[in-house]
Each structure stands twice: as structure tokens, then as C-alpha cells.
Amino acid sequence: MILAPPEQTFLSTCPVCQRQIDVTSLEPFTKLKCPFCGQMVRVRRRFDQFMIIRQIGEGGMSRVFEAEDETLGRRVALKILNRQYSRDSVRLEQFRREAHITANVTHPNVIKLYSVGYDQGYFYIAMELVGGGSLEQRIRREGHLKEDEALRIGREVAEGLRAAQQLTLIHRDVKPANILFTETGTAKVVDFGLALFMDRGGDQSGEIWATPYYVAPEKVIDNTEDYRSDIFSLGATLYHALTGSPPHKADTAAIEDLRRIKSKRVTLGESGLRFSPRTEHVINGMLSTSPEDRFANYAEVVDELRLAEGLLDRGSVRRRLLSRRARLIGSIAAAIILAYGIGWLLREGGQRRQARALQIATADERDLDGTGVTLTADKANKKTVSERFTEARQAMLEDRQFANAEHKFSKLLESKDLIQPTENWARFNAALCSIMLDKKKDAAAQFAQLDTTPDLNGLAPFFATIKQRMADGFSLGLNPGSLGYKTTNEEILGYLLHGLAEWHFGNAILGAKELEYFQEHLADIRKSPDTTPTATLDWLSRYSTLVDRYKPDFPLVRNALQPKNSGTIAELRASLALVQQTRKKLKTSGAFLTWIKDLESGLQREVSLLTLQEQQRQMEADKKHRQADLELLAEVNALVPSLVQGYDYNRAIDLLTSTRLETTDVRTALDGRLYLYTQARDFIRQLTTDLAAQSWTGTITRREGGQLTGKITCNTAGTTISVSLDRGTLSLPLDSLTPETLVEIAQSLGTQVTDSTDYYRRQENTAAFARLNGLLQLSTTIAAQLMEENTSFRTRWMKVMAAGI
Known part of the structure; x- marks a missing residue:
């Protein structure tokens, strides 16, 4: 893990006057005028062994440059984290995580990561450089892609994602900008910065990271995802490539808008363009709204895309826009039908309202199931206050629709016919709803308006106490025994009120005690010696349902994990896992949930910090290993050429084989060189075997100059060739012939090979031999053809390209 060092001064040397310039405040590759000689120079071009050549991309967190790896002699894409993030331990961890994730995936259709590092106050990743641009750029440039080309790209990307999924890894941000192309057109997936391993618990952040155009519906609807979400995003990307527009016009990051937009099914046929049936089948299958309706795995996706490619009839498939005239006529017809329907509904609605206005309410006005609540009729709504009060309380106690109930009580309080004590009970219940919605100010505002005049059927002291206590910061921290409310009448609701307030705004453990106290003493009402019939107080027991909602969380509060001041990273991760489990089990919001989230965030920071420190130590060790490997590789590279005698590569191969390197990218460079020498040896063996079995007639060129024309054969040892001339037979060492002559003979003899596998093997040997002997143009031509045909x-x-040989 990489930890940003303290702020320090960085100097750059002017290449003209050789004076040093303070570049501490300047970004990498900044161009400025030298304060000493006035020349325009680039500063901060070198990061460790990488020399920046030009900027090729930029994102929200980083910039990407083309750079030269001067140690290994190759071009790379250098991704440098921006200044503010390079000093942010959390962002550093995210950036390092991207490097780790990408390095785990080795596949021709995934951008290869070479190394990571921290230099001059910046964190960087060195990756494979490809020069064919992105799919996003192609769509912008071409409008849309041909059907067969889009299917090929989709198949290659699916193969790359399949390799990642085999490591239980999902990408999470598949889109045109993250699909790059090599010079030969091969598609490669890049930017695994949002990826996560599904077998490590997935993403527990609760945040939605994705690009709105391409994000899967399940991610925005219920924040769940798996590899099938990437399949949807790939389908949306191919839809965009085929039609020139994304499937969902989601120019918003608002989650509610995205949920509404993403819940609508989109098919390729709705684009107004014509495609082959099989293409529509595979794209529509990938774009299914439900993950269960998509393809079961990437193998099916690859097979379906390949089948669509094979069945594509390029002569009969052409893109045609639907007739604008037909769409216009359809729109007009739809508008007429809609207008007629609205008119009918308005007429019917008016008739129904008129009939309702003629009705006479015959129901007797009843008590509100609560002592002393006075009922009046609400003339505007044609419902009695009793009906409206009961409806609001049902929404709160039975339906548990607290926002709806709060609204109903608030509307009831606007009624001019509302009198006491109904008004106080409406405020009391509205405040309860506000508390359960964590709206502390709204609850306090309702309590502040309670009427405490004496004429409240004996409840004035109770409401006065509630008003005073709730105005004083909800009187948090009081034990049930000190509250002093009666448990034989309506005052028992005071314990419920204090318990909910404590749970949401104070001490959850104390809140649980007060809520349990309320439930336990509900039976006291029936034991009351008061002359008031207890039946009229039965409505109080209904409030017990609110406590039932909180009871499953009581054990979680009492057994909550306490934070640790220190510990190993394993202990902290175990604590974090327990905290996360507790958070997931919670059914209610409130102070405890806030505390749990804060504790979780704190533990995550500690884990990240310790992980950073551990990774820093590991990277320091890796850096030492890498430096040692680089020094050893340099010695080997310098020695290898001297071990080659003519076209005998065996001693060089033995040295390369016996060299042990621990660093991945340095080992890759060694493997590339070993591969070339091994293939070149096999080229010579195959050539001498062929010449020993059959002759070749033509002109050969000798290294020291001069040409000979005749029949060429080779001895069984493969060291000497015989040239049959008119004047006799001439024997020559094989290594006296130029590499061009040997390639020409091999290519000529290779034309007689009928087995395709043998032919490709010979061509691979020839490409390696040519490159090793300086025939770069010939080698590149052969290799380009083979790369198109042989994965x-x-x-x-x-590996050869990475080694820079």
C-alpha cells in the first residue's frame, strides 16, 4: 500500500540552461517559461523510469499519458492520480485497488497492467498502451457501427469480461469509453476502478457507482448487482454502437428519475433501424430488465454473439428509418384518442361528484375511541373529524405509513372546526410520526403548539408536562421511573413518546427501556379504580404496535459491538464485519443506526489506513526485489548476444531459462526474450530438417557478400549446407548465409505445408527469427497477420512487444 509522504519541495532542471526550477505546485507535464533563460520547457516529465511523451486522456480522478519505460524500452500508458487524490489515503486505496484488480486479469481482451508506484507526490499505474482509440470515439466519429463490426467487438469484450468473471470479478462500469482498440482493431476492456470481487462480500457502501446510460436496472432499483449487470451494460453499449444512441436517455443522476427510466423495457427493434433477427435476439436478451431473463453466463453471450455474426446476411440487412410520416399520423391519432378519453373521464368525474354532493350523511357521530375527544363534521371533505382522525391513526398504527399519517394529521389541524382536546391529540400523533421519521424540528414544533388551558377533560397537566419537556431538548436521558406519568389512563402514552424520542435522538438503550415499560404497563389500565369504563381506553393498546416495530432491534442495541482503540488488521476486519451485519439487521432508523454507521466508517478508515501501511511495506519490499531483478535482467541482456554462435541459440536459451526473477513485469520482459530465442532456434531446426529431407533451388546470399545459385541441401547435423553448381558441389557453414536467405528458403518450403497448425507454427518461428535478426518490417507483417487469425x-x-525487443 502506498502512503503519501509529507509535503516536500520538487525541483526540475531546465534542459537549456541547466538551472533548477521549483515545480512543487505544478502538475505533471506542465509547460512553463524558464525563469532563468526564458525558454518554454516541460516539467515533471519523469516518474521513476517512465518519461512522459504526451497526454492521451483525462478523467475525474486522474490523467493518462503516453510514456516511455526507459528500463524495459517500451511505450506504456501512464495513469497518474490527481494531486488532491494522491494525498487522500482513501482515494489512494481505491486507486491501488484498481491496480490490484486489473493485474489479476490476464487476457488478450483486457488491458494489461505492468506496475504501480509513487513518485514526486503522485501515485501512478503503468499499463499496456494501445493506439486504436475508444469505442466512444468511434461512435462519435462514425455515428454508428456496422452490424458485423459491433457484434465482433461485443464478442471480444464479453470474452474479456468472462476472464474477469472467472476470478469472481465484475467490472461495474462497462461503457463505450472503457472499450479501447489496438492498432489492428482488437477490443480491450479498461478501467476496472469500480470493480469488486463477488466472493468477498460485494459492495457494502450503499452508493451507486455507474454511468446512467448503461447502468443495469437492478443497480438503481434495489442496489444489487452481479455479473449479469455487466451483461446488461454491455448490451446497452452495443445498442449505442448499433443505433448511435444509448437505450435509455438518462441525462440525470437523480436516483428516483433513474429508477423510473430504467424500469422501462427497451428493445433494439424500437430504435427505428432494421437489424437481423439474431442480432435483435442477442441484444434484447442482454437488455432484459430482470437479471433472471438475461443470459445465464458469458459463455452463452459469446456463443450468441458468434452465432449472430455467422448468420448475418450482409446483403439483405440494411438499416432503414421508420417513416416520419407514419409516426406523425400515429402521434396525431394517439393525441385524438387521449383527448377523447380525458374528456370522458372529466364528464364522468363531474357526475360522480354531483351525486356525492347530494348524499346526506346518516352515520351517527361517535366518540374517537378516546376520552374527551369532541367530534365535528368537516363540511369541505364531507367526512367527520372522527373519520379523518381515525383514518390518520390507522395509517400510523396499522399501515405504518408514517409520512402519510403525518400529512393527514397536519391537514386535520388546518380544519376550522377542530376543537380541543382533538386538536392536542392530532398534534401529539403528528409529532409521534415526525419522531419516527427522524424529523426532530417538526416534532418540536408540534409540541410547542399544544394547548394547556384547563378545559381539557383533566388532561391539561399531562399536555403541559409534555410541552415543557419536549421544548427542553426532548428531556433526553430520563429513566422511566423518573417520568411520573400515570399508567392507568392516557398519560401512559408519555412513556411511548419519551421512548421513541430517546431511540431516535438520544440513547437507544434507554429508549428501549422506556418502550418496554410502556408495553408492560398497558395492563394497568384495566386495573384502574377510576369510575371511567376501561373500555373507552382500549384504544391505547393499539399504540403497542409501534413498539412491536422496534422490538427486533432491542437485542442488537444491547449486544452492540463496542469500538476498539487498536488491533491488528484481521481483528479490525472482523469487527467491521460484525458492525456491518448489525447494520443490515436493523429494522428502524434512529440514534443507534447513526452510531453504527459512524462506527462502521471509523473502522473502515482504520482498516484502510492499516492496509495502506501494510501495502506500503510490501511495495517497498517489491521495489527492492524489482530493482534487483532489473539489474540482473540488464546483466543477462548484455551477456546473451555474446553466447550466440552463428545461428546456435542454445547457450543463450540456457542462460535465460536458468535466470530466476520475482517481479512480474521484469519476468515478462525476460520471458519475451526467451520466447524469441526459443522460436528462432526452432526456426533453424525446422529449416535444416526440411533441407536435409528435400532440396531447394534458388539464389543464396552470403554474409561476406556474393551470391550463389543452385540446388541447396543440408547435412543431418544442421551445420553445413551443400550448393550444387555446374562446376561441382560447394559446402558452406549454415551461419555464413544471411538471415534474409534463410527466411526466403523457409517461406518457400512452407508453402508446401497443408496442415494449418503446422503452417501457423512455422510462421510464428519465422516471425521470431526475423525480429531477432533485425528484419523488423518482415517480422511485423507476419505477426500482424497471425494476431488476426490466432488468439x-x-x-x-x-510479451515480445512488452519486452521492447
């Missing part, structure tokens, strides 16, 4: 060769040849 396994492409993987091997990339």
Missing part, C-alpha cells in the same frame, strides 16, 4: 499467438507476441 494464442497474440498472447505470446504481446
Whole structure:
């Protein structure tokens, strides 16, 4: 893990006057005028062994440059984290995580990561450089892609994502900008910065990270995802490539808007363009709203895309826009039908309202199931206050729709016919709803308006106490025994009120005690010696349902994990896992949930910090290993050429094989060189075997100059060739012939090979031999053809390219 060092001064040397310039405040690759000689110079171009050449991209957290790896002699894409993030331990961890994730995936259709580092106050990642641009750029430039080309790109990307999924890894941000192309057109997936491993618990952040155009519905609807979410995003990307527009016009980051937009099913046929049936089948399958309706795995996706490619009839498939005239006529017809329907509904609605106005309420006005509540009729709504009060209380106690109930009580309080004590009970219940919605100010405002005049059927002291206590910061911290409310009448609701207030705004453990106290003493009402019939107080027991909502969380509060001041990273991770489990189990909000979230955030920071420190130590060790490996590789590279005698590569191969390197990218460079020498040896063996079995007639060129024309054969040892001339037979050492002559003979003899596997093997040997002997143009031509036709060769040849040989 990489930890940002304290702020320090960085100097850069002017290449003209050789004076040093303070560049501490300047970003990498900044161009400025030298304060000493006045020349325009680039500063901060070198990061460790990488020399920046030009900027090729920029994102929200980083910039990407083309750079030269001067140690290994290759071009790379250097991704440098921006200044503010390079000093942010959390962002550093995220950036390092991207490097770790990407390095785990090795596949021709995934951008390869070479190394990571921290230099001059900046964190960087060195990656494979490809020069074919992105799919986003192609769509912008071409409008939309041909059907067969889009299917090929989709298949290659699916193969890359399948390799990641085999490591239980999902990408989470598949989109055109994250699909790059090599010079030969091969598609590669890049930017695994949002990826996560599904077998490590997935994303517990609760945040939605994705690009709105391409994000899967399940991610925005219920924040769940798996590899099928990437399949949807790939389908949306291919839809965009085929039609020139994304499937959902989601120019918003608002979650509610996205949920509404993403819940609508989109099919390729709705685009107004014509595609082959199989193409529509595979894209529509990937874009299914439900993950269960998409393809079961990437193997099916790859097979379906390949089948669509094979069945594509390029002569009969052409894109045609639907007739604008037809759409216009359809729109007009739809508008007429809609207008007629609205008119009918308005007429019917008016008739119904008129009939309702003629009705006469015959129901007797009843008591509100609460002592002393006075009922009046609400003339505007044609419902009695009793009906409206009961409806609001039902929404709160039975339906548990607290926001709806709060609204109903608030509307009831606006009624001019409302009198006491109904008004106080409406405020009391509205305040309860506000508390359960964590709206502390709204609850306090309702309590502040309670009427405490004496004419309240004996409840004035109770309401006065509630008003005073709630105005004084909700009187948090009082034990049930000190509250002093009666448990034989309506005052028992005071314990419920204090318990909910404590749970949401104070001490959850104390809140649980007060809520349990309320439930336990509900039976006291029936034991009351008062002359008031207890039946009229039965409505109080209904409030017990509110406590039932909180009871499952009581054990979680009492057994909550207490934070630790220190511990190993394993202990902290275990504590974090327990805290996260507790948070997931909670059914209610409130002070305890806030505390749990704060504790979780604190533990996550500690884990990240310790992980950073551990990774820093590991990177320091890796850096030492890498430096030692680089020094050893340099010695080996310098020695290898001297071990080659003519076209005998065996001693060089033995040295390369016996060299042990621990660092991945340095080992890759060694493997690339070993591969070339091994293939070149096999080239010579195959050539001498062929010449020993059959002759070749033509002109050969000798290294020291001069040409000979005749029949060429080779001895069984493969060291000497015989040239049959008119004047006799001439024997020559094989290594006296130029590399061009040997390639020409091999290519000529290779035309007689009928087995495709043998032919590709010979061509691979020839490409390696040519490159090792300086025939770069010939080698590049052969390799380019093989990479298009042979995926396994492409993987091997990339090692050669990475080694810069």
C-alpha cells in the first residue's frame, strides 16, 4: 500500500540552461517559461523510469499519458492520480485497488497492467498502451457501427469480461469509453476502478457507482448487482454502437428519475433501424430488465454473439428509418384518442361528484375511541373529524405509513372546526410520526403548539408536562421511573413518546427501556379504580404496535459491538464485519443506526489506513526485489548476444531459462526474450530438417557478400549446407548465409505445408527469427497477420512487444 509522504519541495532542471526550477505546485507535464533563460520547457516529465511523451486522456480522478519505460524500452500508458487524490489515503486505496484488480486479469481482451508506484507526490499505474482509440470515439466519429463490426467487438469484450468473471470479478462500469482498440482493431476492456470481487462480500457502501446510460436496472432499483449487470451494460453499449444512441436517455443522476427510466423495457427493434433477427435476439436478451431473463453466463453471450455474426446476411440487412410520416399520423391519432378519453373521464368525474354532493350523511357521530375527544363534521371533505382522525391513526398504527399519517394529521389541524382536546391529540400523533421519521424540528414544533388551558377533560397537566419537556431538548436521558406519568389512563402514552424520542435522538438503550415499560404497563389500565369504563381506553393498546416495530432491534442495541482503540488488521476486519451485519439487521432508523454507521466508517478508515501501511511495506519490499531483478535482467541482456554462435541459440536459451526473477513485469520482459530465442532456434531446426529431407533451388546470399545459385541441401547435423553448381558441389557453414536467405528458403518450403497448425507454427518461428535478426518490417507483417487469425499467438507476441525487443 502506498502512503503519501509529507509535503516536500520538487525541483526540475531546465534542459537549456541547466538551472533548477521549483515545480512543487505544478502538475505533471506542465509547460512553463524558464525563469532563468526564458525558454518554454516541460516539467515533471519523469516518474521513476517512465518519461512522459504526451497526454492521451483525462478523467475525474486522474490523467493518462503516453510514456516511455526507459528500463524495459517500451511505450506504456501512464495513469497518474490527481494531486488532491494522491494525498487522500482513501482515494489512494481505491486507486491501488484498481491496480490490484486489473493485474489479476490476464487476457488478450483486457488491458494489461505492468506496475504501480509513487513518485514526486503522485501515485501512478503503468499499463499496456494501445493506439486504436475508444469505442466512444468511434461512435462519435462514425455515428454508428456496422452490424458485423459491433457484434465482433461485443464478442471480444464479453470474452474479456468472462476472464474477469472467472476470478469472481465484475467490472461495474462497462461503457463505450472503457472499450479501447489496438492498432489492428482488437477490443480491450479498461478501467476496472469500480470493480469488486463477488466472493468477498460485494459492495457494502450503499452508493451507486455507474454511468446512467448503461447502468443495469437492478443497480438503481434495489442496489444489487452481479455479473449479469455487466451483461446488461454491455448490451446497452452495443445498442449505442448499433443505433448511435444509448437505450435509455438518462441525462440525470437523480436516483428516483433513474429508477423510473430504467424500469422501462427497451428493445433494439424500437430504435427505428432494421437489424437481423439474431442480432435483435442477442441484444434484447442482454437488455432484459430482470437479471433472471438475461443470459445465464458469458459463455452463452459469446456463443450468441458468434452465432449472430455467422448468420448475418450482409446483403439483405440494411438499416432503414421508420417513416416520419407514419409516426406523425400515429402521434396525431394517439393525441385524438387521449383527448377523447380525458374528456370522458372529466364528464364522468363531474357526475360522480354531483351525486356525492347530494348524499346526506346518516352515520351517527361517535366518540374517537378516546376520552374527551369532541367530534365535528368537516363540511369541505364531507367526512367527520372522527373519520379523518381515525383514518390518520390507522395509517400510523396499522399501515405504518408514517409520512402519510403525518400529512393527514397536519391537514386535520388546518380544519376550522377542530376543537380541543382533538386538536392536542392530532398534534401529539403528528409529532409521534415526525419522531419516527427522524424529523426532530417538526416534532418540536408540534409540541410547542399544544394547548394547556384547563378545559381539557383533566388532561391539561399531562399536555403541559409534555410541552415543557419536549421544548427542553426532548428531556433526553430520563429513566422511566423518573417520568411520573400515570399508567392507568392516557398519560401512559408519555412513556411511548419519551421512548421513541430517546431511540431516535438520544440513547437507544434507554429508549428501549422506556418502550418496554410502556408495553408492560398497558395492563394497568384495566386495573384502574377510576369510575371511567376501561373500555373507552382500549384504544391505547393499539399504540403497542409501534413498539412491536422496534422490538427486533432491542437485542442488537444491547449486544452492540463496542469500538476498539487498536488491533491488528484481521481483528479490525472482523469487527467491521460484525458492525456491518448489525447494520443490515436493523429494522428502524434512529440514534443507534447513526452510531453504527459512524462506527462502521471509523473502522473502515482504520482498516484502510492499516492496509495502506501494510501495502506500503510490501511495495517497498517489491521495489527492492524489482530493482534487483532489473539489474540482473540488464546483466543477462548484455551477456546473451555474446553466447550466440552463428545461428546456435542454445547457450543463450540456457542462460535465460536458468535466470530466476520475482517481479512480474521484469519476468515478462525476460520471458519475451526467451520466447524469441526459443522460436528462432526452432526456426533453424525446422529449416535444416526440411533441407536435409528435400532440396531447394534458388539464389543464396552470403554474409561476406556474393551470391550463389543452385540446388541447396543440408547435412543431418544442421551445420553445413551443400550448393550444387555446374562446376561441382560447394559446402558452406549454415551461419555464413544471411538471415534474409534463410527466411526466403523457409517461406518457400512452407508453402508446401497443408496442415494449418503446422503452417501457423512455422510462421510464428519465422516471425521470431526475423525480429531477432533485425528484419523488423518482415517480422511485423507476419505477426500482424497471425494476431488476426490466432488468439494464442497474440498472447505470446504481446510479451515480445512488452519486452521492447
